[in-house]
Amino acid sequence: MSFEKTPGWLDWYAGPSKPAFTPPPGSVDAHCHVFGPGHLFPFAPERKYTPCDASKDQLFSLRDHLGFARNVIVQATCHGADNRAMIDALRHSGGKARGVATVKRSISDAELAGMHAAGVRGVRFNFVRRLVDFTPKDELMEIASRIAPLGWHVVIYFEAVDLPELMDFFTALPTTVVVDHMGRPDVTKPVDGPEFGLFVKFMRDHPNVWSKVSCPERLSVGGPKALDGERAAYADVVPFAKAIVETFPDRVLWGTDWPHPNLKDHMPDDGLLVDFIPHIAPTPQLQQKLLVDNPMRLYWPEE
Ligand code: 0GY
Secondary structure, X not given: OOOOOOOOOOOOOOOOOOOOOOOOOOOEEEEEOOEOOXXXXXXXXXXXXOOOOEOHXXXXXXXXXXXXXXXXXXXXXXXXXXXXXXXXXXXXXXOOEEEEEOOOOOOOHHHHHHHHHHOEEEEEEEOOOOOOOOOOHHHHHHHHHHHHHHOOEEEEEOOHHHHHHHHHHHHHOOOOXXXXXXXXXXXXXXXXXXXXXXXXXXXXXXXXXXXXXXXXXXXXXXXXXXXXXXXXOOHHHHHHHHHHHHHOOOOEEOOOOOOOOOOOOOOOOHHHHHOOHHHHOOOHHHHHHHHHHHHHHHHOOOO
């Protein structure tokens, strides 16, 4: 089957630079996706966008180029609840990838066990309306209670303005809860203002809540232009991500978000994204936790 990309679609950046920052040995890219390829793994009929292809082999070669050891592959909404492309990538990773799936209430225990054997360790609940039609909360809660005994966690994706309304649901989840992209703060608002303050309080009051300090390219208003003459791109996102890393050093993860779905104005150089890391995790100790210790505890606890 061949697919036509959404008009204006930006393809991932071929030939990313070599980062100046060297990630510590064993570093994990804890948020990335595979798309198709569409002729092998067709995109879902209910998808809200049609991307370019982004295969497992292309992902693994980016991993090696950037100096990372492992990936956590998050099911992308363009594949709906058909997890075959993601699971195929896990199975061909030689144990170097774990997955986060999208599942429906109708999934059987045998299917969940099969996913676990392939390396899935979480499910993703998405509350971003441009990406999905919402699943009722009682259905999501039922899924959460089914995956909890497997030791899996729930990944949540939402926009900052929606946190107050979603808070009761999030705080009732029975598992570790991992927030995508710091709950998408509006970085034109103050880092110590009420909106981001609510997110910090959410993490402070609930020790089961973790955050990915990812996606500066998606959150930034200033964009990739370096402000200090170095490679400090996306400078307006630094105070937000650094605050979360320094306040909750044992509950943060980092990921590239390759192949960067739905970006409208530019496609990031993934090497530049890696060079964002020392700006938000300035010490070797923080880098070790963010890139190795935390993701290993969550995704490879047996190692
Ligand atoms: C991300 C962000 C986005 C898309 C998805 O699964 C997805 O389609 O997560 C987005 O458009 O903000 O984390 O990849």
